[in-house]
Amino acid sequence: MSLYSAPPSTRERIVVCAARLIQRQGYVGTGIKQIAQEAQATLGSVYHFFPGGKETVAVAAIKHGEKEFAWLLKDALRREDDPAAAVESCAAELAVGLRESGWLDGCPITAAALETLGTDSEMQRACADALQRWEGVVEEKLLASGFTAEDAAEVATTVISTLEGAEVTAQVRRSEEPLRAAGRQLARLLRTYEA
Amino acid sequence: MSLYSAPPSTRERIVVCAARLIQRQGYVGTGIKQIAQEAQATLGSVYHFFPGGKETVAVAAIKHGEKEFAWLLKDALRREDDPAAAVESCAAELAVGLRESGWLDGCPITAAALETLGTDSEMQRACADALQRWEGVVEEKLLASGFTAEDAAEVATTVISTLEGAEVTAQVRRSEEPLRAAGRQLARLLRTYEA
DNA sequence: CACTGGATAGAGCGTTCGTTCTAGTGCTGT
């Protein structure tokens, strides 16, 4: 993942564009041809790098989105020592990012996850993995702050769920407020576990 | 909305089926022909009742889902006096319903809402209205329980967001646990506002 | 009984979908 050293490879461009398109339009709503066009690649290139077709591209895109969001999460949580303040500032950061994208770039996997619920596909598994991993990031922070194992697990699940839901609400309402409110309330909740 | 008296009209069947299909597969993922087939209607009937085409059907379906979920919410909240217990039992009820549907029937509008984010469509407005109305139901309960106006509004927003997110998480993970956890944590949060 | 208008029925339109296929390009190692 060379960020600045080399220009992104064709494969990278495809994955990144697919991730953004799926994030915004969902899996069914995003066409292979649209991905190719947006990534400045041809259809042939897409099928060259992803012989498995659309679903293979989507799985790679989901995993990319998972890593990207995990970084954002880790980074935001590390900046504050107090977990309550950390979660609140994390929500604030999400709110700003959301507004700056015109309320379009929310959770990178929710849309795709909802579309592949009934299936036994690899996409479904990738989405479940993503959620679990994000919860792990929060759980780790809570454990480091003195939470018991059970509390940390349950609270981490709730934090991710709430951020997830608040992000959707903020997108639909085109307002930072739901995310800000969720941040404040989560902070309040976390503080009830102190000492 | 005659529930038992008369057999559902063709129009009703179309709306109900469209609502369930959109809930499960999203807007783009659901075809007009599939709606017609599932509702035991013909394509001609669908376009007869909804000359506006697919989007008109979807808007009706979203509004139907909004009402249905609002009923469920009101009913669950009314059964308990304490708002904390009420919200927790509400989450539990959602968890049971989710499992019984094979983790398919989650929030009736989330999938559609995420697909119509960028647009200025009537669907987008219908989805925003739905969220707002559900928040209103919770807010009313909180106000009746002695919350201040500001607290009630912010907490209601967070409750809906959290339930929304926890439902998605529960669906993706195919487990009641995320919803149960969210219920317990929301109850804990609400109790911090007592006296 | 003829007629009217709501409701039903489905063939078929143009378009776009995911995918496959063949052909061509540019770089690398020998």
Place this chain on the structure above:
DNA sequence: ACAGCACTAGAACGAACGCTCTATCCAGTG
């Protein structure tokens, strides 16, 4: 120089999409 390979390029296929169209059915009315 040339073979070999990774990659690019886009035409073409069958299927499915949303939608339009005409035809038919049937209860209610004069």
